[in-house]
Amino acid sequence: MQSSLLSAAVVSALALSATAVAGDLRTSSPVVRAQGLLNGPATSLVRRDSADQFIAKDVVVDRNGNEHVRFARTYRGLPVIGGGIVVHSRNNQIKSVTQTLDALARPNIVPTVDKDWAIVEAGARLGSEYNFTKSPTSRTVIYARGDAAPKLAYEVRYQGVKKDQTPTDMHVIVDAHNGKILDKWDRVYTAKPGPDGPKCANPTAATGVGDALYLGEVELGTGECSNGFQLIDPTRGGGWTSNMGNRTVGLGTAFVDSDNVWGNGTNTNSQTVAVDAHFGVSSTWDYFLEVHGRAGIANDGKGALSRVHYGRNYANANWSDACFCMTFGDGNGSSVGPLVELDVAGHEMSHGVTSRTADLIYSGESGGLNEATSDIFGAMVEYRANTEGDTPDYLIGELVFRQDPSLPYQTALRYMFKPSLDGLSPDCWSPDIGGIDVHYSSGVANHFFYLLAEGAVVPDGWGEGTGANLTAADLVCNGNTELAGIGRADAEQIWYLALTGYMVEDTDYPGARVATLSAATDLFGADSPQYAAVAAAWSAVSVE
Template identity: 45%
Template sequence: MSKTSNLPVSPARSRGKRRAASAAGAAMVVAALLATGVTAGQAGAATTGAATTGGGTTAGARPAVLTAPARAQLLRDADTAKAATAKALGLGAKEKLVVKDVVKDADGTVHTRYERTYDGLPVLGGDLVVHTSPRGTVKGVTKAVKATIAVPSTTAEVTPASAARAAVKRARADDARHATADGAPRKVIWAAGGKPVLAYDTVVGGVQKDGTPNRLHVITDAATGEKLYEYQGIETGSGTSQYSGTVELGTAKDGSGYTLTDADRGGHRTTDLKGAESGEGAAFTDDDDTWGTGKADDPQTAAVDAHYGAALTWDYYKNVHGRDGIAGDGKGAYSRVHYGHGYVNAFWDDSCFCMTYGDGQDDKAPLTSIDVAAHEMTHGVTSATAGLEYSGESGGLNEATSDIFAAAVEFNAKNASDPGDYLVGEKIDINGDGTPLRYMDKPSKDGGSADNWSDGVGDLDVHYSSGVANHFFYLLSEGSGAKEVGGVKYDSPTADGSKVEGIGRDKAEKIWFKALTTYFTSTTDYHAAREATLKAASDLYGADSAEYKGVNSAWAGVNVTP
């Protein structure tokens, strides 16, 4: 499934021993599942008796740094055990698990994320996470949907051609240009709506009205032809380049010159599209390894900023959260600059595992600032973990996650030319008056974002419904009321007029990351996000901690209550 996002913003004997150990481990997990009788919605309880760090963090709950081979072995173990795991979970005979991701905590707790199939068909909204203790007992299972996966028949009454025509018509209604179905619709089980339904997933290509590539997924009932859901596979955002001064770049020797290829960060590379809207782009080369002039008329300048932003983001996730690359496998993505002409946006696309940047209005302001790069790469992290659907409240949480970690990367970078703040796109004069694209302390200051949760917030564009989580993160980090942080003045209200005490941004980041990677699923909404972050705070700091209470207070401050 393609996703794109932009800003608006050994010897044989040894191998045999390892295989035997893996099989034994799989059997232990299955036995534990059977013994505990795990059901949907059970929480991963805080580890008791765990050591804490000097800062109060439960050390064992922090993510472990996994090497690529270690992660790959965990994935193989899970794959070996998947059939027995499905049986132990009580899944039906037609259901199978597909291993997607694995996260291991420092104390040995493992969180394995699975997708699901039914009679060979993908189940959209069927994802789940199994939380296993260091001793191999299961602490809980988090499911995207609690309903039993079953449909009366997998024979469709609506033809694929009919579903495709309807999907293309829907895309054209959104003013998409050159809208055509990207291949035949795939038959799926749509479970994200609560009741499983046989459906078609049609992906419509072309170009959105602002020039962004189109990957519109239209979910159609295979019995009636009725549209059940739609979401955009290209996750979007807007901004222009803010140069970060003289910076160090990871480059590689190539013949007599150099290329923008960062061997220290999974081989991440930056390429030049030269105005094209497809392809990998051409390699940037330089004879003396001195890149760019700091001016937009030098094509290398945008590449410098994009390459630098990608390096900062890689380093942040590895050094702060122990994640080795976007997908956690140590492999670099790549960045493409100079997309199209006059394109005022940037986006992440799963299909190419890449970030793409436009050159802005009149091709004079490339969208390659630190926070834009971090925002786009974070869409890739979200896709590789929770897979939050890019529509409704889950879409708002997807966008907010990118804003939250964009701010975190910016603070972590400590770049004097672009210091950290709680403003989104503050260096990109997208409004023409010097104001930022979004505000985390009071999201409604942008004229469209929601400060607090309400019944209709999921009906907003995801860049506006994201305001609820952005506001929560600010309150959790800094607290409510007027204050100045890093030279920037903020004044954050609360929905109920209550006073919220911040727990500090470093702790808030860790809580959100743990919730994202271990408790969020594709269908998580704001109330489920509240429960997930409370679980994460309990894991990390304890259920009686100030941090746990802070999470509870911050959600109340944005009207997300039990």
């Protein structure tokens, strides 16, 4: 179960001297400035072909006025996977450019393999684990991940449901010249009695009270409709929570209540886990808005859907770009409870933020960084909410587990201070880490973040004389037991700016070190204690 848990821009056909811009970013002053720099002073910094064009995707202006403008790349109109760049400037002066594409060569864009054959080949490679519910699609792309020269490829997309009920949106990269499978990843990011009624169209903002499964009594943002109250939050972009009624298809139906008092704290009431999910997602919304100035997942003020009671005995939760929604299962009925814990909700919603910013590809080291980002922000949401029912900590998903009697310590999905406690996640980086499941390779970045925030300090209840018997030496990979933390407030700002301002689709662990050091420089200065702490924390997990 742990191996799977938690998991249209309009392009103008412009010449090289005129970078294409997407949608409402066209009039953004930072984008206009970045365009000028990209086609002027920054030209020599960008590894580009004369037929490359760039499409503005996102803008971040940090608290010190540094502008970070993210662009997607195309080559002769074809999307370049792994070709994204970020232009960093201040006062219209170029500072640097972040990019992972090194090669200047571009492939022949006339395919020798038929697109339909590629679809069949991709489907055959996926095997019988998947039940596809939609016809597969394919688009021609340039695949530019890793150190090899960019290749012409087909990105084949299969959508459906896995045998374990997890939704899937598989993307398979097939070489358009020799038919080889180059890569694959899922765009559904996993962590893990009848309808109430239709969703209200124009609810009036209200405040309800819920009795949650894990958190006890909490306050809820709800909507008042003609037929009663619903779990729709007009104050947070209209985000809403639906009841899947154990189905696996569709968006679910709205919960309706007459008195705006929800759940009873147990699974005997179908509203109870909806309370946890609704509160968790609203807490995550508040975290990103109040801590990072981000208005919702896409920074556009629009809320997302949360689906509860998904499937039967489904011990998982996930984020899906396709439906812009989070999905929560009810657990397996024995060892795993409903997947609606606060940090799990924060984890899944944070996948959406990553998707709308760095868009870290969900395989290899970038996939591990994607997962870690969700763990990091899930933990920070838990600390900010600081509820009595879920004591803040660096454990992920601990409340959904029934205690394992074979373990002398609390069972959790992940242990950020000592990832290897799960028996699968490495504490330290190694050159082959990109070959393991992204839920385990994430451990190195989780470990880094804990050390950055807290230092080489054993959490309460995990030291000598406890079941874990951890010492400071157990928390570092290089023997630096004097490592000091900078606190969560500075650490979370550094990681957020690194994600939104410096990481790109194919960022690896060494690239993450560079990204966080750059973020620390922008926020605190290159001579600051925070900068030194970032460098020391990465060294403590063997990322140099």
